[in-house]
Amino acid sequence: MDTFVSQLLRVIPGSETPVRSAMEARQFVxxxxxxxxxxxxxxxxxxxxxxxxSIEEVENAFQRCxxxxxxxxxxxxxxxxxxxxxxxxxxxxxxxxxxxxxxxLYDRDCSIQKGRRKVIEFAPAHNLDPKIRxxxxxxxxxxxxxVKYYSAGTVEFLVDIxxxxxxxxxxxxLEAEHALTEEMTGLDLVQxxxxxxxxxxxxxxxxxxxxxxxxxxxxxxxxxxxxxxxxNFAPDEDMIELFRSGGGAGIRLDSPEAFSGSTIAxxxxxxxxxxxxxxxxxxEAVRKMIRALREFRVRGIKRxxx
Numbered sequence: 001m002d003t004f005v006s007q008l009l010r011v012i013p014g015s016e017t018p019v020r021s022a023m024e025a026r027q028f029v030x031x032x033x034x035x036x037x038x039x040x041x042x043x044x045x046x047x048x049x050x051x052x053x054s055i056e057e058v059e060n061a062f063q064r065c066x067x068x069x070x071x072x073x074x075x076x077x078x079x080x081x082x083x084x085x086x087x088x089x090x091x092x093x094x095x096x097x098x099x100x101x102x103x104x105l106y107d108r109d110c111s112i113q114k115g116r117r118k119v120i121e122f123a124p125a126h127n128l129d130p131k132i133r134x135x136x137x138x139x140x141x142x143x144x145x146x147v148k149y150y151s152a153g154t155v156e157f158l159v160d161i162x163x164x165x166x167x168x169x170x171x172x173x174l175e176a177e178h179a180l181t182e183e184m185t186g187l188d189l190v191q192x193x194x195x196x197x198x199x200x201x202x203x204x205x206x207x208x209x210x211x212x213x214x215x216x217x218x219x220x221x222x223x224x225x226x227x228x229x230x231x232n233f234a235p236d237e238d239m240i241e242l243f244r245s246g247g248g249a250g251i252r253l254d255s256p257e258a259f260s261g262s263t264i265a266x267x268x269x270x271x272x273x274x275x276x277x278x279x280x281x282x283x284e285a286v287r288k289m290i291r292a293l294r295e296f297r298v299r300g301i302k303r304x305x306x
Contacts, residue, residue: 008143009139009166010166011166012082012158012168013032013081014079014081014082015028015080018078018079019062019077019080020078021062022059022062025038025058025062026058029052032082034052034055034083035051035053035083036080036081036082037052037080037082038050038051038052038061038078039065039079039081040065040069040077040078041069041075041077041078041079042069042073042074042075043072043073047068047073049065084158084160084166086161088125088128088158089109089110089111089113089156089158089168090108090109090125090156090157091107091175091177093107093152093154093175093189094141094149094153094154094155095151095152095192095202096145096149096151096196097200098150101203102145103209103210104140104141104213105185105189105213106124106213107125108121108181109123109124109126115233120221120222121180121220121221122218122219122282123177123180123183123215123218124184124215126282132159132163136157136159139155140155143167144170147170151172151193151196152173152189152193153170153171154171155167174189174190174193177221179219179221179252179254179274179276180221180276183217183278185213185215187207187213192208217285218280218285219278219279220277221275221277222275223271223275224271224274224296224298225270226264237264237265238264238300238301239263240258240261241300242260242298242299243258243259243260243262243298243299244295245275246293246294246295247292247295248291248295251277251288252278253273253274253275254273254274254275254276255271255273258273264301275292275293277292
């Protein structure tokens with residue numbers, strides 16, 4: 001890891017380079033102890049993550065995890081890192097231009113997960129200590145400036161139950177959760193991303209100056225997926241006989257791939273739609289989301305409205 005980055009950010013103890021054998025994984029576990037996480041070096045979306053609670057589990061876990069890594073990402077190499085118990089997953093949305101200017105657009109809480117895949121997200125992070133928030137926002141900007149980052153990106157941290165936080169990763173893309181930030185701030189991230197690609201400075205893009213950005217409310221996002229809870233939430237393959245979505249003021253629907261008569265194929269992601277509820281407060285946004293979810297009608301496939 002970059003020496004400056006490792007000095008700037010507190011990181012979880014982990015393998016510096018990809019682990020390519022069970023013996024290498026055992027050496028890490030012997031040094032740092034358990035529990036640890038094993039995960040694909042080229043992975044994402046929670047696929048292939050595996051917790052190891054004893055050194056005796058390493059051999060079997062390595063075989064299973066490396067197989068999943070090869071199947072899903074075409075590379076069986078893995079990373080091993082210490083396991084952080086019950087962390088909050090906090091994302092910081094950033095935006096940078098080609099001239100060294102970087103701003104943040106506050107934070108998102110992506111801690112509610114199923115199978116280590118995000119299912120419910122909030123913006124801003126509810127009840128996050130303001131001092132911790134300030135540290136995360138500042139560290140995200142420092143990191144982005146150090147690597148001369150431009151366009152939209154996300155810096156992700158883990159915050160443990162003691163208030164300590166650790167840098168996890170930086171994603172050089174517009175995340176699936178970006179709609180939360182747009183609803184929380186009232187800003188169009190996609191439009192700004194295009195303008196930056198055209199060479200515009202952040203200071204010349206209306207409302208994309210740090211002093212002008214602040215949360216104007218709260219938002220919550222849920223994901224609607226075609227999964228069968230009886231089969232441990234395995235993707236469901238069938239025709240949608242009836243699909244009616246929720247709606248109303250303050251409700252946003254993204255990726256409306258589903259409609260009556262469409263067929264769901266298991267070779268693709270099980271996600272059908274993302275629904276975002278926006279309101280003045282966190283509590284009001286949650287109530288609005290519950291109401292919108294109750295309005296959904298889906299027949300012909302199994303589904304979990306999260």
